[in-house]
Amino acid sequence: MSVQVSNLSKIYGTQKAVNNISFEAIEGEILGFLGPNGAGKTTTMKILTCFIPPSNGTASVCGFDVQQAPMEVRRAIGYLPEHNPLYADMYVRESLEFIARLHQLGKNTRSRIDEMIHLTGLEREQKKHIGQLSKGYRQRVGLAQAMIHNPRVLILDEPTSGLDPNQLAEIRNVIKTLGKEKTVILSTHIMQEVQALCNRVIILDRGQIVANDLTQNLQHRSQAKTTVIAEFTPNPKPANLQLIPHVGRVEQLGAKWRLYPDAEYDLRPDIFRFAIQNNLTLLTLLQEESSLEDVFRQLTAGREEQPQPAV
Amino acid sequence: MLTLFIKEINTFFSSLIGYMAMVVFLLTTGLFLWVFPETNLLDYGYASLDSLFFTAPWIFMFLVPAITMRSFSEEFKTGTIELLTTRPVTDLQIIAGKYLSAVFLVFFALLPTLVYYFTIYRLGLPPGNLDSGAIWGSYIGLLLLGAAFAAIGIFASSLSSNQIVAFLLAVFLCFIFYQTFDYLSKLNIFYARIDDVVEQLGINAHYESLSRGVIDTRDLVYFGSFIALFLLLTQLVVESRKW
Numbered sequence: 001m002s003v004q005v006s007n008l009s010k011i012y013g014t015q016k017a018v019n020n021i022s023f024e025a026i027e028g029e030i031l032g033f034l035g036p037n038g039a040g041k042t043t044t045m046k047i048l049t050c051f052i053p054p055s056n057g058t059a060s061v062c063g064f065d066v067q068q069a070p071m072e073v074r075r076a077i078g079y080l081p082e083h084n085p086l087y088a089d090m091y092v093r094e095s096l097e098f099i100a101r102l103h104q105l106g107k108n109t110r111s112r113i114d115e116m117i118h119l120t121g122l123e124r125e126q127k128k129h130i131g132q133l134s135k136g137y138r139q140r141v142g143l144a145q146a147m148i149h150n151p152r153v154l155i156l157d158e159p160t161s162g163l164d165p166n167q168l169a170e171i172r173n174v175i176k177t178l179g180k181e182k183t184v185i186l187s188t189h190i191m192q193e194v195q196a197l198c199n200r201v202i203i204l205d206r207g208q209i210v211a212n213d214l215t216q217n218l219q220h221r222s223q224a225k226t227t228v229i230a231e232f233t234p235n236p237k238p239a240n241l242q243l244i245p246h247v248g249r250v251e252q253l254g255a256k257w258r259l260y261p262d263a264e265y266d267l268r269p270d271i272f273r274f275a276i277q278n279n280l281t282l283l284t285l286l287q288e289e290s291s292l293e294d295v296f297r298q299l300t301a302g303r304e305e306q307p308q309p310a311v
Numbered sequence: 312m313l314t315l316f317i318k319e320i321n322t323f324f325s326s327l328i329g330y331m332a333m334v335v336f337l338l339t340t341g342l343f344l345w346v347f348p349e350t351n352l353l354d355y356g357y358a359s360l361d362s363l364f365f366t367a368p369w370i371f372m373f374l375v376p377a378i379t380m381r382s383f384s385e386e387f388k389t390g391t392i393e394l395l396t397t398r399p400v401t402d403l404q405i406i407a408g409k410y411l412s413a414v415f416l417v418f419f420a421l422l423p424t425l426v427y428y429f430t431i432y433r434l435g436l437p438p439g440n441l442d443s444g445a446i447w448g449s450y451i452g453l454l455l456l457g458a459a460f461a462a463i464g465i466f467a468s469s470l471s472s473n474q475i476v477a478f479l480l481a482v483f484l485c486f487i488f489y490q491t492f493d494y495l496s497k498l499n500i501f502y503a504r505i506d507d508v509v510e511q512l513g514i515n516a517h518y519e520s521l522s523r524g525v526i527d528t529r530d531l532v533y534f535g536s537f538i539a540l541f542l543l544l545t546q547l548v549v550e551s552r553k554w
């Protein structure tokens with residue numbers, strides 16, 4: 001087990017940033033941390049990288065506890081912090097060399113730097129000041145720094161934020177390649193990224209894990225109940241819509257209606273028949289393409305109305 | 312740790328900070344020693360470097376905080392501290408790298424003033440007629456004073472992510488520790504009772520004692536513990552993120 005977290009909590013003052021979470025990550029897996037802002041993604045990552053200690057519980061990386069053996073943990077992980085801090089007055093090569101020396105790579109330093117520059121596509125920028133680079137290239141420098149010592153575990157905090165679509169695809173490819181032999185934990189709030197990259201997703205909300213499942217299972221979970229959007233003229237009464245077989249809940253969206261099935265069932269034929277029977281013209285009949293986004297909303301949005309639990 | 316040290320030195324000399332610090336120091340001491348009428352050596356007529364050793368601490372009081380003000384402040388501000396502390400280095404190594412590079416810069420600024428020593432050595436009548444012991448003692452004192460100021464500067468820098476705040480705080484602390492204890496010891500409540508103890512708390516008393524040319528272990532222990540105290544305080548502050 002490359003990363004093992006059990007009953008981990010982090011309390012800032014009176015706020016519980018991370019509340020008693022447990023999970024594991026194995027080698028060859030890309031694990032996505034998903035959650036709204038302030039869900040505890042970054043805090044969890046900071047604990048795993050020994051930047052801050054946990055308030056409670058334990059976390060270990062490659063068998064080393066983050067509190068007992070922080071130096072071994074730091075050697076085993078590559079970390080790309082949020083906002084990707086870099087020394088702006090260093091040259092690209094210089095910064096990589098600096099990090100390589102901190103890891104005491106010795107004779108391998110040069111070859112590792114060349115390899116990283118090649119892997120992240122920085123060949124043309126390698127002689128530039130980091131301060132002169134665009135955001136996408138800085139992100140690559142950050143990734144190169146994170147991977148320079150060939151770590152077994154990569155922890156990437158929002159690795160693709162601020163990239164243009166081309167860069168996005170490239171960086172995702174790099175991460176995907178890495179994920180085959182390493183453990184990659186990445187955080188994001190972009191669902192497509194999780195669908196494109198991750199084998200497994202952990203959805204965090206207010207410091208708690210609300211879902212921890214394989215990506216395809218989660219997607220399946222959302223498709224289990226497919227909603228339909230319909231528009232009729234003249235507009236029927238909601239009570240009449242409830243009479244359509246298998247319709248559970250009805251929601252008005254302006255002139256349109258969103259119909260929720262009460263079980264896994266395709267409502268469209270019944271809606272069509274309903275329109276004919278009641279002499280209504282059907283203007284719209286749309287099955288909603290549901291994705292992880294819906295699961296995410298279902299799991300996290302519902303709790304937003306609840307008052308913040310007092311600690 | 313050597314890596315960190317070299318990185319800090321590179322930062323000094325790849326920006327203007329390193330050169331500026333040295334030029335400012337040499338220019339001001341040079342002016343005081345050779346040009347300004349009140350303090351200049353040619354009018355004074357004695358073969359001594361007293362004027363340099365009197366003005367240098369006051370210049371260091373502003374210069375050393377200027378050198379050290381960015382060391383931690385900048386890392387906190389840009390978040391690069393996270394880059395450092397999540398690598399296999401201890402906090403103490405990071406502090407030591409930053410501190411030693413600042414001391415090295417102080418040493419490097421002092422080095423060219425040996426030319427003054429040589430000049431006066433030759434100008435003396437007969438040549439070589441000067442108190443070399445006192446001068447070497449003063450140099451050691453000045454270096455230790457610079458090292459003590461650097462420790463204060465690093466500590467001040469760790470307290471704030473704003474460089475200006477760090478600078479002002481460091482200047483203030485340097486002044487307090489350099490001069491204030493001398494003045495305090497002359498207050499009525501201390502005078503003729505514990506005035507010597509109060510005076511010994513300040514840097515100036517030890518600096519002057521060294522500049523007499525006697526390397527007293529008490530002075531060395533004072534400077535050593537002074538520096539250690541401030542570096543440990545820095546470590547405390549840097550580690551406070553973990554609380």
